[in-house]
Amino acid sequence: MAAIVIVGAQWGDEGKGKVIDFLAQQADMVVRHQGGNNAGHTVVVNDQEFKLHLVPSGILYPNTLCVIANGVVIDPAVLLEELHYLQSRGVDVSRLKISSKAHVVMPYHTQLDALNENHRGDQKLGTTLRGIGPAYMDKAARIGIRIADLLHPEELRERLSRALEEKNRVLTRAYGAEPLDFDALYERFLGYGDALRPYVADTSIIINEAIDRGDRVLFEGAQGTMLDIDHGTYPYVTSSHPSAGGAAIGAGIGPTKINRVYGVAKAYTTRVGDGPFPTELRDSLGDSIRERGQEYGTTTGRPRRVGWLDAVVLRHSVRINGLAGLALTRLDVLDGLPALNIATAYRCREGEIKEFPDTASVLRTAEPVYETLPGWDTPIGQARHLRDLPDNARRYIERIEELVGVPVVLVSVGRERASTIVRAEMF
Numbered sequence: 001m002a003a004i005v006i007v008g009a010q011w012g013d014e015g016k017g018k019v020i021d022f023l024a025q026q027a028d029m030v031v032r033h034q035g036g037n038n039a040g041h042t043v044v045v046n047d048q049e050f051k052l053h054l055v056p057s058g059i060l061y062p063n064t065l066c067v068i069a070n071g072v073v074i075d076p077a078v079l080l081e082e083l084h085y086l087q088s089r090g091v092d093v094s095r096l097k098i099s100s101k102a103h104v105v106m107p108y109h110t111q112l113d114a115l116n117e118n119h120r121g122d123q124k125l126g127t128t129l130r131g132i133g134p135a136y137m138d139k140a141a142r143i144g145i146r147i148a149d150l151l152h153p154e155e156l157r158e159r160l161s162r163a164l165e166e167k168n169r170v171l172t173r174a175y176g177a178e179p180l181d182f183d184a185l186y187e188r189f190l191g192y193g194d195a196l197r198p199y200v201a202d203t204s205i206i207i208n209e210a211i212d213r214g215d216r217v218l219f220e221g222a223q224g225t226m227l228d229i230d231h232g233t234y235p236y237v238t239s240s241h242p243s244a245g246g247a248a249i250g251a252g253i254g255p256t257k258i259n260r261v262y263g264v265a266k267a268y269t270t271r272v273g274d275g276p277f278p279t280e281l282r283d284s285l286g287d288s289i290r291e292r293g294q295e296y297g298t299t300t301g302r303p304r305r306v307g308w309l310d311a312v313v314l315r316h317s318v319r320i321n322g323l324a325g326l327a328l329t330r331l332d333v334l335d336g337l338p339a340l341n342i343a344t345a346y347r348c349r350e351g352e353i354k355e356f357p358d359t360a361s362v363l364r365t366a367e368p369v370y371e372t373l374p375g376w377d378t379p380i381g382q383a384r385h386l387r388d389l390p391d392n393a394r395r396y397i398e399r400i401e402e403l404v405g406v407p408v409v410l411v412s413v414g415r416e417r418a419s420t421i422v423r424a425e426m427f
């Protein structure tokens with residue numbers, strides 16, 4: 001019996017899609033519990049590439065039940081398009097369940113995301129412009145629209161008219177934009193409700209029953225710990241809880257039901273969007289790692305910022321999430337580099353610190369303290385066991401384990417499912 005949570009241990013884009021897809025082979029159920037279509041996973045199955053934003057990658061296995069739980073914010077147009085895309089590629093999507101309590105990303109959320117970012121000028125957050133922040137704002141402000149409302153015309157009429165009155169006030173008065181038309185929105189979202197109806201359920205019941213039956217349930221985190229609204233680099237964060245605690249609230253299970261949490265970390269670091277990034281490489285080495293690793297966002301196509309591995313960030317992630325181990329991805333991207341740096345601490349005005357700073361002002365002055373390890377020049381993409389790796393690659397992994405304090409349980413050396421070294425069973 002196992003319920004395990006997989007989280008991003010850095011700033012998102014750690015390669016969770018590949019790790020989750022790999023583990024989904026053994027899972028009976030895969031659950032998304034936070035974020036929305038700001039996320040993007042690329043999964044390669046038999047040389048075929050699938051790009052997913054909302055539907056858990058478990059959908060690519062014929063017997064895995066997939067759930068989009070209450071903590072996710074759903075843009076119905078995007079979800080329906082993704083379902084059509086999967087169906088057109090022969091994937092059976094009838095095994096998907098969507099929470100009736102999940103909040104809906106409305107067109108005014110997407111519009112306000114862009115307007116807010118524009119208004120911030122050089123203080124912009126670099127959001128994905130998918131309306132995620134504004135949708136979570138409305139959830140907290142208690143004027144959100146939930147999936148269940150789309151199934152009930154009277155409920156939708158009442159809630160949408162209340163929300164739209166406020167949104168049109170902001171759009172017209174604060175931003176000088178055109179107001180949105182109630183009737184058009186109402187009809188369109190009732191239509192989405194009809195299309196989604198077969199998938200909608202109280203998913204907390206489904207998930208709890210699966211756990212109680214002893215099924216293997218995988219909770220698929222989106223984004224990463226450093227983008228957590230409480231524990232990340234606020235305000236340069238997303239609006240949900242990508243850290244492990246988010247799984248309990250976002251899926252409607254008690255924390256006691258979670259058996260283990262694993263973090264996914266790249267063998268280096270990337271970040272997309274603005275905000276602090278102490279180990280960032282702003283030079284040609286950073287550019288060359290970006291090109292080798294094809295570090296461009298799955299969702300927005302933006303070039304990712306690239307830097308050295310940061311053990312301070314990873315230790316923070318181990319603590320915030322209670323990690324039992326790390327899955328280390330994209331180790332092959334480092335092939336051929338003569339030397340590799342790992343940040344072991346930061347040097348700040350206050351002196352040397354080993355914990356990730358809790359304030360922006362300290363973080364601003366943080367300079368990484370690096371330890372340098374020798375690289376390897378043989379390509380490692382074909383390695384299937386730890387013993388297949390060059391000594392220096394093994395040494396790099398061991399050093400990460402020493403610095404971070406948890407074992408590396410899985411190493412990914414390529415995009416395909418087979419390009420994976422398993423060191424310990426995760427389920």
Ligand code: IMP
Nearest residue numbers: 012013038039126127128237238272273
């Ligand atoms: P938002 O989630 O669109 O509001 O964006 C807030 C911050 O989170 C921005 O820096 C985004 O680039 C970042 N972000 C959101 N989703 C992802 C993701 O899936 N991967 C990496 N960064 C993300």
